[in-house]
Amino acid sequence: MGLLKISSFHKHRGDDVEFHDTLREAEHAPAKIYITSLFTYSWKPVHEAAAFYRTLYPDAEIALGGIYATLMPEHAGLADVDNVHVGLLQSVERFMPDYSLVPDWESSIMFGTRGCIRKCAFCAVPKLEGKVWGPAQSITDLVKPGHREVTLWDNNVLGVPNWRDIVDELRELNVKVDFNQGLDARLIDQGVAEKLRQLRIEPVRMAYDIPSERNALMRAIPALETAGFNRRRMHVYTLYNFMDSPDDFLSRVIDLLDWGVVSYPMRYEPLNSLVKNKYISPHWTPQRLEMVAKARRVLGFGGAFPPYEGLIKKLKAARSFEEAFSLRSHPSDKRRRAPRNVAGTIESLTTGLTRDRAAFRELLNDPATLAYSITCESCGAEREPGERAFALQDYAGQYVGFVCPNCHPNRKWINGLWRSVLGESFSRNGQSTRSLPVGVLSRTVH
């Protein structure tokens, strides 16, 4: 959406625009190239795109923005770009996306509002968008004539005082509406549900990420039903692999199925994750995460757990998490390698993530280790650019050290290392010292 808005902005100025969703030569050599980025773990294609277009058009100015660039600007800056844009690009914010570049799209996508009134520790929205604001203008202008569907990416639309204005406009437009990022169940009472019912919302999405949201959902679901929404068309995102335990996750899934709504499990990823599905919370194990993933494929539908009678029975009758998510084994299972536990985060007992919490992960062939020579923090060996090495990062995505393959962190000692570093390498205000305590590292490695 960001790129499409930038296109509208430039066309408004009289510029010619080309849109590339694969790496290819442009029809006309560009003066400026914008590259967007999505989740942090999808960083590699971003760097490849930068390198590809830099080689083709060395004189063009290349700008990189988007989610990854905002959450990890230091890492993103290692791409071959002229500048990294952090946060929203306010100058294009209110432009309608240039749908002529994506003629197959049948739905208008937009943000009617930005930001969120809350600061959930697992969520990137407060960092990406800040406090809640909007709607700054009529959203009708953002709906392409002819589109019969509107998808709102607002992260907490009900948190905006005048959200009813948006509903009124959408009702006038008579379009199907998807509040794609979910509605905050804590803000839904009977009055809110009745107002929402003025729209054709399909489906109604909410979240049950932490146990304390239970009462809110117990209030919101009947309110929405009374207003006329079908429970089976209520989809509730269900976070796991964060501060929760597997048993806690199971009881939230049972709650939702018991209430007749669909549970959509969402595996937690740290905000600076560079490898998808590698993070394992201290309360979870690779085996248990795999059980959930498999159950979603086998017992669920489209990755979700619908309130099927058999499924509810199975989960409620189970005496443990293992029993709840166990499946009959298949011969091919034996050939599958067990997932390895090689990364994770030490969580303190306080709720909420803070910067003084360190997350280390191995970054094989990370651009930092490809672009610069590094010194192994453990044994002192020099590694030339491109030689195999591993980078360690703090929670904010800053590099705090490198190790060579001989000192490769393995799971036997990595927890000890984290604890040591948490105590010795990070000050209370969360500033990293940018150097690992070599003594601690050597002691732990060897």
Ligand code: SF4
């Ligand atoms: S309410 Fe939703 S959007 Fe807001 S901080 Fe929490 S998870 Fe993020």
